[in-house]
Amino acid sequence: MAQAARIAIAFTTAVLLAMPAAAAPDKDLRWAQLNMEQQKILEPLSSQWDRLEPQQRVQWIGVAKRYPKFTPVGQKRTQTRMKKWAKLTPEQRRQARENYRRISKVPPDRRGDLQRQWDEYQSLPPRKKPAPAK
Amino acid sequence: MNEAQFAHRIRHQLDLGNRIEPRVAAQLRAAREQALAQHRPGSEGEVALAGAALGRLGGVRVLLLRVALPAVILGIACATTFVWQQQQRAAEIEELDALLLSSDLPIDAYLDQGFTAWLKRRGSQ
Numbered sequence: 001m002a003q004a005a006r007i008a009i010a011f012t013t014a015v016l017l018a019m020p021a022a023a024a025p026d027k028d029l030r031w032a033q034l035n036m037e038q039q040k041i042l043e044p045l046s047s048q049w050d051r052l053e054p055q056q057r058v059q060w061i062g063v064a065k066r067y068p069k070f071t072p073v074g075q076k077r078t079q080t081r082m083k084k085w086a087k088l089t090p091e092q093r094r095q096a097r098e099n100y101r102r103i104s105k106v107p108p109d110r111r112g113d114l115q116r117q118w119d120e121y122q123s124l125p126p127r128k129k130p131a132p133a134k
Numbered sequence: 135m136n137e138a139q140f141a142h143r144i145r146h147q148l149d150l151g152n153r154i155e156p157r158v159a160a161q162l163r164a165a166r167e168q169a170l171a172q173h174r175p176g177s178e179g180e181v182a183l184a185g186a187a188l189g190r191l192g193g194v195r196v197l198l199l200r201v202a203l204p205a206v207i208l209g210i211a212c213a214t215t216f217v218w219q220q221q222q223r224a225a226e227i228e229e230l231d232a233l234l235l236s237s238d239l240p241i242d243a244y245l246d247q248g249f250t251a252w253l254k255r256r257g258s259q
Contacts, residue, residue, distance in 0.1 A: 059228055063228060074236030075236070078235040081235050081240070082235070084241055085231070093231075095244075095245065096234060096244035097227070097230045097231070097234065099244040099250045100234045100237070102250050103239075103254075114237075117256070118239055121246075121252055
């Protein structure tokens with residue numbers, strides 16, 4: 001029985017120790033450790049990669065994993081926007097994701113061409129622009 | 135004193151023992167019977183003794199089976215759920231980032247709180 005208890009304790013300890021590793025794989029992935037495909041996709045970030053937060057690196061790896069499925073236009077946009085996205089604060093990124101979610105919820109037939117809407121919104125005089133949504 | 139003499143004296147003492155008083159003999163007999171009763175398998179004393187021993191062992195067993203084991207299982211379940219949730223959350227963020235970065239709109243559009251409100255209001259008109 002005492003042996004069973006020791007095994008149980010050892011097992012639990014192993015699980016608890018493995019948890020952080022399982023929760024954040026590739027945590028300390030440096031630029032040199034990326035494979036060629038990842039380096040090619042994430043090229044715009046090459047000079048700042050090793051200074052990025054570990055969590056951000058994991059997120060970029062996730063984006064790189066999805067990148068091949070993008071349209072050629074989507075791939076080009078992604079690469080052009082990488083540097084800007086990496087420069088934002090975590091709070092700004094969180095806010096942008098939240099707004100993306102909100103905008104995605106508007107049915108496509110109602111929101112129309114988003115690019116045209118954005119252009120129209122930008123051309124509005126400031127007093128016609130609504131107060132930020134809470 | 136040699137061996138023969140020592141044996142002789144022991145025998146003498148034992149012979150004297152035959153002459154012990156009936157009251158003392160009865161007490162000794164009662165004590166012997168009580169001792170034998172306690173050593174007889176299945177006797178009350180034996181059961182009580184075994185029960186006490188099992189109780190001590192059972193205490194440890196009960197603690198392990200009813201407390202420690204479920205606690206360990208619960209701990210592992212919680213840890214697994216936590217890790218799974220973290221991974222789900224991370225995957226969700228990666229998916230959103232991918233969609234956002236490749237979307238029709240520039241990043242500035244998603245950073246502008248007013249645009250989101252304006253777009254929603256327009257959509258509902």
